[in-house]
Amino acid sequence: xxxxxxxxxxxxxxxxxxxxxxxxxxxxxxxxxxxxxxxxxxxxxxxxxxxxxxxxxxxxxxxxxxxxxxxxxxxxxxxxxxxxxxxxxxxxxxxxxxxxxxxxxxxxxxxxxxxxxxxxxxxxxxxxxxxxxxxxxxxxxxxxxxxxxxxxxxxxxxxxxxxxxxxxxxxxxxxxxxxxxxxxxxxxxxxxxxxxxxxxxxxxxxxxxxxxxxxxxxxxxxxxxxxxxxxxxxxxxxxxxxxxxxxxxxxxxxxxxxxxxxxxxxxxxxxxxxxxxxxxxxxxxxxxxxxxxxxxxxxxxxxxxxxxxxxxxxxxxxxxxxxxxxxxxxxxxxxxxxxxxxxxxxxxxxxxxxxxxxxxxxxxxxxxxxxxxxxxxxxxxxxxxxxxxxxxxxxxxxxxx
Numbered sequence: 001x002x003x004x005x006x007x008x009x010x011x012x013x014x015x016x017x018x019x020x021x022x023x024x025x026x027x028x029x030x031x032x033x034x035x036x037x038x039x040x041x042x043x044x045x046x047x048x049x050x051x052x053x054x055x056x057x058x059x060x061x062x063x064x065x066x067x068x069x070x071x072x073x074x075x076x077x078x079x080x081x082x083x084x085x086x087x088x089x090x091x092x093x094x095x096x097x098x099x100x101x102x103x104x105x106x107x108x109x110x111x112x113x114x115x116x117x118x119x120x121x122x123x124x125x126x127x128x129x130x131x132x133x134x135x136x137x138x139x140x141x142x143x144x145x146x147x148x149x150x151x152x153x154x155x156x157x158x159x160x161x162x163x164x165x166x167x168x169x170x171x172x173x174x175x176x177x178x179x180x181x182x183x184x185x186x187x188x189x190x191x192x193x194x195x196x197x198x199x200x201x202x203x204x205x206x207x208x209x210x211x212x213x214x215x216x217x218x219x220x221x222x223x224x225x226x227x228x229x230x231x232x233x234x235x236x237x238x239x240x241x242x243x244x245x246x247x248x249x250x251x252x253x254x255x256x257x258x259x260x261x262x263x264x265x266x267x268x269x270x271x272x273x274x275x276x277x278x279x280x281x282x283x284x285x286x287x288x289x290x291x292x293x294x295x296x297x298x299x300x301x302x303x304x305x306x307x308x309x310x311x312x313x314x315x316x317x318x319x320x321x322x323x324x325x326x327x328x329x330x331x332x333x334x335x336x337x338x339x340x341x342x343x344x345x346x347x348x349x350x351x352x353x354x355x356x357x358x359x360x361x362x363x364x365x366x367x368x369x370x371x372x373x374x375x376x377x378x379x380x381x382x383x384x385x386x387x388x389x390x391x392x393x394x395x396x397x398x399x400x401x
Contacts, residue, residue: 063093063094063095063176063177064123064176064177064178065094065095065096066122066123067096067098067099067120067121067122067123068090068095068096068098068099068121068122068123068124068125068175068176069098069099069100069101069113069116069117069119069121069123069124069125070083070086070098070099070100070101070125070127070150071101071102071103071109071112071113071116071124071125071126071127071128071132071136072100072101072102072103072127072128073102073103073109073127073128073129073131073132073152074102074103076127076128076129076152076153078152079127079152082127082150082152082168083100083127085168086098086100086127086150086172087100089169089172089176090176093176095176098121098125099116099119099121101115101116103128103132103135108135109126109128109132109133109134109135109136109137109138109139110135110136110138110139111139112136112139113135113136113137113138113139113140114139117139117140117143117145121145122145122146123145123146123147123148123175123378124136124139124140124145124146124147124148125147125148125149125150125175126147126148126149126150127150127152128150128151128152128153129151129152129153129154129155129156130153130155130156130157130158130205130206130356130357131153131356131357131358132153133149133151133153133158133159133205134158134203134204134205134206134355134356134358137185137203137205137375138185138202138203140375140376141185141203141371141374141375142371142374142375144376145376146180146376146377146378147375147376147377147378148174148175148176148377148378149162149164149171149175149377149378150168150171150172150175151164151166151171152168154225154229155229155278155357157206157275157277157278157356158205158206158275158356159171160277161206161275161277161289162183162289162377162379163379163380164379164380165380170380174378174379174380175378177378179378179379179380180376180377180378180379181290181376181377181379182290182373182374182375182376182377183205183274183289183290183373183375183376183377184274184289184290184291184292184293184294184370184371184372184373184374184375185203185204185205185274185370185371185374185375186203186204186205186208186272186274186294186355186368186369186370186371187201187202187203187204187368187369187370187371188201188202188204188208188272188353188355188360188366188367188368189201189202189366189367189368190353190360190361190363190365190366190367191365191367192363192364192365193361193363195361198360198361198363201367202355202358202360203355203371204272204274204355204356205274205275205356205375206273206274206275206278206356206357207271207272207273207274207275207276207278207283207284207356208271208272208273208353208354208355208356208368209269209270209271209272209353209354210246210269210270210345210347210351210352210353210354210363210366211246211267211268211269211270211351211352212237212240212243212268212269212299213269213271213354214269214351214352214353214354214359214360215240215243215351215352216233216236216237216240217233217352217354217357217359218352218359219236219239219240220232220233220235220236221236224236241305241308242304244349245266245267245268245300246266246267246268246269246270246347246348246349246351247264247265247266247347247348247349248264248265248345248346248347248348248364249261249262249263249264249265249345249346250262250265250270250298250343250344250345251343251344251345252296252338252340252342252343253340253341253342253343254338254339254340254341255292255293255339255340255341257341260338260340265298266300267298267299267300267334268299268300268301269298269299270296270297270298270299270345271283271284271296271297271298271299272294272295272296272297272343272368273287273294273295273296273297274287274289274294274295274370275287275289276295281315281316281318281319282315282318282319282322283297283315283318284297284324284337285318285319285321285322285323285324286323286324286337286339290373292341292370292372292373293339293340293341293370294339294340294341294343294368294369294370295324295337295338295339296337296338296339296340296343297324297335297336297337297338298334298335298336298337299311299333299334299335300333300334301332301333301334302332302333303331303332306332307332307333308333310330310331310332310333311332311333311334311335313327313330314326314327314330314333314335315335318335324337325337341369341370342367342368342369342370343366343367343368343369344365344366344367344368345365345366345367345368346364346365347363347364347365347366348364349364350362350363350364351363351364353366
């Protein structure tokens, strides 16, 4: 029985009358394009079914008459109107009047969350983009108080990855009702920094990194980002494609506690993921919010623009097929993936670091660790699916012990 592998097709090409090699290559390209298109269609249909199930689940949830605090980023467009809508929604749902605390330049989401808890709030709700959610989560982590999210940012990656609705009223129904899950948080610290906060560590929920990605964020014009969103990073990144590579030593502790040390490693960027999905790309398909592991991915290129083009194709390959690694035959690019609980990086030259898109200082020493299931988040799925049934922080504590 003949198997139509690419190798078999190439052999058959030499013995086929009337069909040239280029025509066969065109046929193969069309078949591969059809496979990719069919895969995308199936994913879209699955997403549509999932969305209908979640809408039904949201509508069947029970309100939780807890004490709520909404931490609002007032710099977001329409923040005042959104806050007024939230208060009206709470009144309509019979929820006690919540606290509303706005972040300030000298008072981030972490400080606001700590203030809310001190004032008796049982559920903390972050109203803003991923930066606001990250800092509020840092203040809630480890307290057994649920975190809810009202996503009003540019990308809203945390909400997208957990299936939290982007529509305001749907997000509010999730925030004000029973149903939570525990998720991991990562923590990045810069031991050589003169800032105490850098040495203590910055919590993150999504993807953090050192190198090319952080340089893009450091040099992107905020006005350009305001106009173009995430595309602004791509425009700025073009200017840094051929910057000097990072060189250093990387030590990763795996799930069994064994330390793997790699010396004199060259790379463009080193990414750390608690989740793996960003707009249009899955950087770390195996990343799981609650597995107690971080996903580490080292990306590098050689050969000029060809290497970058191959790296882009490798990342597209990961996105389509849902597994980390390079395409067969890919040259000029490196995609090395490993999971673990801790990593230390010592660089020969200082580089920018970032957590969930928030820029940190330049550094030569980075330490990263995971805090397993340290954060409780209200999500749209039924609590039984996650083994957590929660209302206030007290019931969360009992159900999780």
